[in-house]
Amino acid sequence: MPKFERHIFICTNERKPDDPRGCCTARGSVKIREFFKEEVKRRGLKGKVRANAAGCLDHCEFGPAVVVYPEGVWYHVENEADAREILDRHIEKGEVVERLAIYK
């Protein structure tokens, strides 16, 4: 019963600036989420793929943290170039982008 072929969750959790764990938002995840969302639309993938904001994904040390389901691949996404590579390869072709994957 899947609804989306691929579902991207981008952590947009925000903590106080003095929190030692930091947070994905402080590392630019809100902008990265916007980029994923816009690209999904631009590539005509709306309805097949969704780029969702998520609360803390518990991967703070690897943030900005992104997980792609149904494969359950976790990524560290630093910038738009990283996001674009995930869209080009994983989202559109089903390939895991090893260089950005958190778990090997």
Place this chain on the structure above:
Amino acid sequence: MPKFERHIFICTNERKPDDPRGCCTARGSVKIREFFKEEVKRRGLKGKVRANAAGCLDHCEFGPAVVVYPEGVWYHVENEADAREILDRHIEKGEVVERLAIYK
């Protein structure tokens, strides 16, 4: 490269009261998310299962909307009894709870 055996996303999107689509938050999803989170902890599933808040999952008409990955099963979760059944059967045993599933 999955991190969690099961990853539950609960829509906690909030819209203005006059928005015709309504929103999952207005239907009690924040409390449902808290219940999932507490139950995951209470059942000793922390680290194996995660109950995450999510932005709009685009299932407003079925809200409160919940999706469980990696299976990608979408549920309408009305109350704690529904959440408990999903935890008992899907999260702990891998069975789809047909009566609560959005897509048949």
